[in-house]
Amino acid sequence: MITNAYELIVAILSAIGVYDMILGYFQDMGMEFILKVIIVLVEIAVLLVFVLLTVMFLSWLERKMFAVVQARYGPMVTGPRGLFQPIADGIKLLSKEDIIPATADRWIFTLAPYIVFVSVLLVYIPLPFGESLIVSDLRVGLLYIIAISAVTPVSILLAGWASNNKYSLMGAIRAVAQDISYTIPLAITAIAVVVFVGSLSTVDIVNAQQGYWFGIIPKWFIFLQPLGFILFLIACIAEMGRIPFDFQESEQELVAGFFTEYSGMKFAMFFLAEYAHLFAVSGIIVTIFLGGWTGPAIPIIPIQITSLIYFIIKTYAVIFFAMWLRDTVPRVRIDQLLHIGWKIMIPLALLNLLVAAFVVTAGVI
Amino acid sequence: MAWISRNWTMIGIIKGLIVTMKHILQVGNRKTVTVQYPYERMKVAPRFRGKHAVDEDACIGCGICEVNCPNSTIQIVKYDTRWFPEFNLGMCLFCGLCVDACPMNALKMTGDYELADYTRESLVYGPERILFKKEVSK
């Protein structure tokens, strides 16, 4: 039984017939662990390339959709329909001067963008891209995701504070206030799902959603907990800091929020983190509420590939919704944001959890 | 209990989402209104006030345009044995007063709006760049 990407790579190598040869070669030298390290490095490389390509595509998609909604063209010149615009942007950012303000706290200022990016990248570890396509099936996967997401506001606060700029600091403070007030309903709605599944592992959550009710309706948790889904979606959009909750970088008031002072490579890091986060969070929504990689099996094609395709399609549907919302609605006010978070979302999330717990305890499902 | 009286249907947001979705799916007449500027251009209005042009045969070098210009853009200079106006377009506000004042109707404004340049000196448009000859219709 293959359970994660490491074993999948080993299985593929064995299927080609080279695994034993390579293993024997390393065993002769008495350094089996080096092979393990190499395979893990390959895994990381694949994940990184995937994330980078996704980020590039998402930034193009976002600009293009925004342009279409506003009756503009969007990027058009670089490549077909401007598809290579992110590459041009990346090269431009890399070749820009890396400015650190004279009064900034150099160490923290330099460190913050990398903490943001790494904390986002770590979310990908327990994310099931498909059947057995998971870096590591942690038994506390969901808890891990919520815990790692809680690192982001810290690094945002570091960035805002170290910039020594009033706009950065205001943006950082807002981001932290928002993240804290929306992580709570996020966690509570996630717990309501965990109550049904009885496990925090993301793979178990996906497996619990396999099959159909009455032969048609897929057993996704969105149908079991529509309220929970809506709350989770809103909380996720707020966590990501996207419109209508983009207080951390509200352009009209705060220049660019906590990354006002950043340029060049460090700015690129924040940019990468933003879109990598968008994909990761959409993946989590899909995993928890939209059945993850489950879908009708297609004969001949191996399940790893079909499940990956289902996962990507569903994730892009969620991303599309987030972008669609961004193109449509204006920003809410900061007091409305906290009002929605504390006075509406948290009570509703608790109610959702209560109903879920009651249903499970009463043994209705 | 103010929250009871509030509209919880979020009908406004849903209406907005429908409008943007229509744009994404290109339902109805939702053509792109911007143009790919350096490759294609919008047509300028017929009365657009761009770079000046002086009719070589009609201009008598009287200097009335120079007197009427509010920004001292115009200077009368000698060119090829006759006197013609020279425009320092860096100072011009494209008001068109010079055109109105010309007694010979020799001045007109073209639709040429791409006047950005690298130096201030190259913004001085002497007669060699301003003059045009009217086609004589027989």
Ligand code: SF4
């Ligand atoms: S352009 Fe007209 S106003 Fe100016 S010098 Fe010539 S004739 Fe006189």
Ligand code: SF4
């Ligand atoms: S358009 Fe106005 S500012 Fe320009 S040269 Fe004529 S009178 Fe002067």
